[in-house]
Amino acid sequence: xxxxxxxxxxxxxxxxxxxxxxxxxxxxxxxxSHLDFDxxxxxxxxxxxxxxxxxxxxxKAKFTTEDGAGRPKATQAIVPTKRKRGINPAFTRTSxxxxxxxxxxxxxxxxxxxxxxxxxxxVSEGFESAEFDNTDPTFSSERHTTPLMGAGLVELxxxxxxxxxxxxxxxxxxxxxxxxxxxxxxxxxxxxRFGAIVAKPDGVVDLSGVEGVDADLIVxxxxxxxxxxxxxxxxxxxxxxHHGMEAMERFGVRWTGTHDFAESGVPDAVTPGDVSALxxxxxxxxxxxxxxxLPDDWRVAAEAGAREFTTLGCASCHISTLPLKSLTxxxxxxxxxxxxxxxxxxxxxxxxDLSKMPFxxxxxxxxxxxxxxxxxxxxxxxxxxxxxxxxxxxxxxxQRFVERDVFLTPRLWGVxxxxxxxxxxxxxxxxxxxxxxxxxxxxxxxxxxxxxxxxRDDVIAFLRSLEIKAP
Numbered sequence: 001x002x003x004x005x006x007x008x009x010x011x012x013x014x015x016x017x018x019x020x021x022x023x024x025x026x027x028x029x030x031x032x033s034h035l036d037f038d039x040x041x042x043x044x045x046x047x048x049x050x051x052x053x054x055x056x057x058x059x060k061a062k063f064t065t066e067d068g069a070g071r072p073k074a075t076q077a078i079v080p081t082k083r084k085r086g087i088n089p090a091f092t093r094t095s096x097x098x099x100x101x102x103x104x105x106x107x108x109x110x111x112x113x114x115x116x117x118x119x120x121x122x123v124s125e126g127f128e129s130a131e132f133d134n135t136d137p138t139f140s141s142e143r144h145t146t147p148l149m150g151a152g153l154v155e156l157x158x159x160x161x162x163x164x165x166x167x168x169x170x171x172x173x174x175x176x177x178x179x180x181x182x183x184x185x186x187x188x189x190x191x192x193r194f195g196a197i198v199a200k201p202d203g204v205v206d207l208s209g210v211e212g213v214d215a216d217l218i219v220x221x222x223x224x225x226x227x228x229x230x231x232x233x234x235x236x237x238x239x240x241x242h243h244g245m246e247a248m249e250r251f252g253v254r255w256t257g258t259h260d261f262a263e264s265g266v267p268d269a270v271t272p273g274d275v276s277a278l279x280x281x282x283x284x285x286x287x288x289x290x291x292x293x294l295p296d297d298w299r300v301a302a303e304a305g306a307r308e309f310t311t312l313g314c315a316s317c318h319i320s321t322l323p324l325k326s327l328t329x330x331x332x333x334x335x336x337x338x339x340x341x342x343x344x345x346x347x348x349x350x351x352x353d354l355s356k357m358p359f360x361x362x363x364x365x366x367x368x369x370x371x372x373x374x375x376x377x378x379x380x381x382x383x384x385x386x387x388x389x390x391x392x393x394x395x396x397x398x399q400r401f402v403e404r405d406v407f408l409t410p411r412l413w414g415v416x417x418x419x420x421x422x423x424x425x426x427x428x429x430x431x432x433x434x435x436x437x438x439x440x441x442x443x444x445x446x447x448x449x450x451x452x453x454x455x456r457d458d459v460i461a462f463l464r465s466l467e468i469k470a471p
Contacts, residue, residue, distance in 0.1 A: 028064050028066070029064055029066040029067055030058070030061045030062070030063055030064065030067045031067050031269075031274075034268075034270075034271040034273060034274055035051075035054065035271060035273025035274050035276065035277055036271070036273050037271070037272040037273040037276055037341075037346065037350070038346070038347060038348075039273075040273055040276060040350055041346065041347070041348045041349060041350045042348065044351075045351075045353070047350075048280065048350075048352055051276065051277050051280045051350070052277075052280045052281050052284050054277040054281075055276075055277035055278045055279070055280045055281025055282070056111075056281045058102075058274065058277055058278050058281075059101075059102045059103055059106075059111065059112070059278060059281050059282070060101065060102070060103045060111060061101060062100045062101045062104075063100045063101070063243050063245055064100070065090075065264075066266070067245070067266065067269060068244075068245055068246070068262070068264045068265075068266030068269030068270070069097065069100055069243050069244050069245055069264070069269075070088065070090055070097060070244040070262070070264055071088055071097065071240065071244035071246065071262035071264060072087045072088050072262060072263055072264060073087065073088070073262055073263035074088070074240075074244075074246070074251075074261055074262035074263075075088075075095075076095055076096045076097075076124065076240065076241045078237055078240075078241075078339075079339070080246075080250065080251050080255060080256050080261055082261075088244070092133070093122075094122045094124075094132055094133055094134065094135060094139075094140060095122065095124060095132055095133075095140075096121075096122075096241050096242055096244070097241070097242055097243050097244040098121060098122075098242055099242045099243060100243055101243075102238070102242075102243075102278070104119065105119040105121065105145045105242075106145055106147070106148055107119075108145075108417070108418070109417050109468055109470070110468060110470050110471075112147070112148045112149060112281075112282065112285045113147045113148070113149060113414075113417065113418070113468050114144070114145050114146065114147040114417070114418040114468075115144070115145035116420075116425075117144065117420055117425045117426070119145050120142050120143060120144055120145070120424070120425055121142075121143050121145070121241075121242065122135065122139075122140035122141070122142055122143070123140060123141045123142075123143055123397070123399055124139060124140040124141075124397070137394060137395055137396040137397070138396055138397075139397075140397065141395045141396075141397050141399065142424050143224055143423055143424065143425075144224075144420065144421075144422065144423060144424055144425025145425075146222075146223070146224065146410075147288075147414055147417075147418055147468060148282050148285055149285050149286060149287055149288050149413075149414055149468050150285060150286065150287030150288060150373075150375065150411075150413065150414075151222075151231055151282045151283060151285055152231070152282070152283030152284055152285070152329045152352070152354055153287055153324065153327075153354065153371075153373050153375070154221050154222075154373075154375060154379075154411065155221060155222075155230055155231055155283065155329070155333065156324055156326065156327070156328075156329060156354075157190070157221070157322050157324055157373060157375075157379060158219040158220065158221040158229075158379055159219075159333065159334060159335065160189070160190070160324065160325055160326075161189040161190055161192070161219040161379060162217065162218050162219045162335055164188075164189035164190070165187050165189055165194060165213070165217040165219070166217050166218075168185050168186075168187055168188075168197075169185070169187075169197055169199070169205060169217060171185070172184075172185040172197060172198075172199035172205070173199045173203060173205065175199070176199040176200055176201050176203075177201055177203065179201070180201050181201065182198055182199065182200050182201070183198070183199045184196055184197070184198050184199075185197055185198075185199065187210065187211075187213075187217070189219075190322045190323055191319070191322075192319070192322075192378045192379070192380055193211070194210060194211050194212050194213045194217075194380060195209045195210045195211030195212070196209040196210075197209060197210065211380075212378075212380035212381040212382060213380065213381065214401075218335050219379055219380075221379050221408070222234045223399075223408070224407055224408060224410075224423040225381070225399045225400065225402045225406070225407060225408060226379070226380075226381050226402070226407075226408030227399055227400035227402060229333060229335050229336055229337075229340075230332075230333035230335070230336050230340065231279045231282050231283055231333075232275060232276075232279050232331060232332060232333055232336060232340050232341065233333075233336055233340045235247075235275055235278045235279060235282070236249070236250055236275060236339075236340055239270060239275075244262065244264070245269055245270050246261055246262050246264075246269055246270065247269075247270040247271075247272075247274075247275050248268045248269075248270060248271055248272060249272050249275070249339070249340065249341045250339040250340065252268060255338075255339065272341050275341070276331050276350055279331050280331070280350070280352060283329050283331075283352060283354070284352065284354065284357055286357070286358070286359040286469075286471060287359060287373070287374070287375070287413060287414075288413040288414030288417070288466060288467060288468045288469070289362065289413075289466075289467065289469050290465055290466060290467070291416070291464075291465045291466075291467045291469075294465060298461055298464075298465070301457060301458045301461035301462075302458070302461045302462045302464075302465040303462075304455075304458040304461075304462075305457075305458035305459040305460065305461045305462030305463070306462045308451070308455055308458055308459050308462075309459055309462055309463075312444050312447040312448050312451070312459070313443055313444035313447055314444045314448070314459075315376075316444065317377070317378050317380070317382060317409045317440070317441065317444075318376040318377060318378075318409060318410075318412050319376065319377065319378050320374060320376055321364075321372040321373060321374045321375075322372075322373050322375065322377075322378075322379070323366055323368070323370035323371070323372060323373075324370060324371040324372075324373050325370055325371075327353065327354040327355040327360065327371060328351060328352070328353055328354070328355075329351070329352040329353075329354055330343070330349045330350065330351050330352075331349060331350040331352070332345075332346065332349060358471075374413055375411040375412075375413050376411060376412035376413055376415075376466070377408075377409045377410065377411040377412065378409050379408070379409065380408070380409055381402065381406050381407065381408050381409075382406065382407065382408075382409060382439065382440040382441065383403070383405055383406050383439035383440050384405060384406070384407050384437065384438060384439045384440070384441060385405040385438045385439050386438040386439050386442055388438065388442075389436065389437065389438030389439075389442060389445065390438060391436040391438075392405070392407070392422065392423070392436050392437075392438065393405045393438075394424065395423075405439065407423055412463065412466060413466055414466055414467060414468040415430070415463050415466050416463060416464040416465060416466045416467045417466075417467045417468040418468070421433035422436065430460050430463050430464070431456065431460060434448055434459075435448075435449060
């Protein structure tokens with residue numbers, strides 16, 4: 001009892017300041033106080049419900065100039081970069097800041113979901129320090145909003161896959177050293193093959209056979225190209241790019257020598273605890289589900305379409321379920337790099353038991369006790385364009401060294417609620433986006449188009465039954 005009371009006390013210290021009265025009841029400022037990461041971690045499970053709720057508030061909040069929004073003297077670059085001249089405008093639709101709320105884009109059909117074409121953003125990695133005011137693909141890559149539902153489960157899958165791939169590499173290196181001979185190893189995790197490596201006796205590893213993942217074998221499940229490792233990294237990037245809100249752990253005094261890198265007039269605008277609140281909210285968003293109240297004709301067609309989806313080969317990349325060993329989400333994540341808070345930089349982590357979330361009761365388990373996550377993806381990158389089918393090859397900028405025509409397999413859970421489709425959101429129907437699949441997906445696309453209309457309609461009926469449902 002005493003320990004529980006102490007934990008509750010820590011939770012109050014860490015989170016109770018949220019309820020402090022602001023200067024005036026009509027004050028527009030969002031941050032009347034900030035969260036302390038260490039206090040939250042020390043409070044343990046008792047702090048988690050309040051942390052999630054704070055994250056919900058921050059996700060929907062419209063950040064103000066008094067909160068530090070705007071980055072007048074900094075760019076949208078992921079690495080802290082000063083403007084070369086002038087002052088950044090308050091809002092710039094292309095190079096950002098382009099929004100003052102996370103929910104401004106992630107709102108369809110519910111908070112945390114996708115967005116209409118009007119909410120598209122512009123990725124400009126190749127011109128990280130430049131201003132641009134047009135949408136020409138020479139300058140940026142236009143991207144449709146990805147839904148965040150079930151994001152905590154997705155990150156946990158990626159972490160386990162990373163651990164498997166890196167363990168395979170380590171084992172191959174040990175075997176090569178012990179035997180004095182080259183050792184080949186297939187990179188397989190959760191039934192997904194990421195190519196192969198060859199370890200040599202001198203410790204060198206030939207990575208030329210690696211497929212669909214970076215050479216460090218870290219599975220990065222977020223963004224259209226699969227370049228962000230964690231929700232924390234994704235959140236820090238988005239806060240700066242879209243809102244001009246700089247997180248201390250990347251833009252603070254440790255890395256930049258100043259408490260106000262953007263010269264917004266607000267020092268240390270976003271604390272590690274604030275980021276953790278946003279992470280906790282996203283990580284606990286319920287995964288999409290299957291629509292239950294279907295009319296009889298839709299239900300029959302969807303059942304047939306689910307079978308045809310597999311027969312046509314769609315499920316070779318859009319794998320219906322991936323097994324997950326643990327539902328314990330820890331923050332910080334284990335594979336992040338400098339500029340995103342890492343576990344080695346904290347005395348303890350925040351732990352969120354997703355098995356306690358209401359949605360966990362809807363997840364099935366296999367005979368090993370692993371949770372089956374129905375995301376319809378392999379979390380692997382694939383070439384999506386060829387000489388004949390090139391509609392998805394409309395980008396001129398590479399992102400984080402990923403080729404222009406290569407994209408992460410989209411998670412299809414909830415796809416019936418996320419029109420329009422494609423990385424740019426410029427396909428109005430599911431039939432259109434399926435027909436645009438080229439490259440490694442060409443065989444499945446051709447099989448789909450060779451079917452009669454009734455069979456194609458069945459596949460669409462199945463996909464339309466995968467919905468994001470309001471809690």
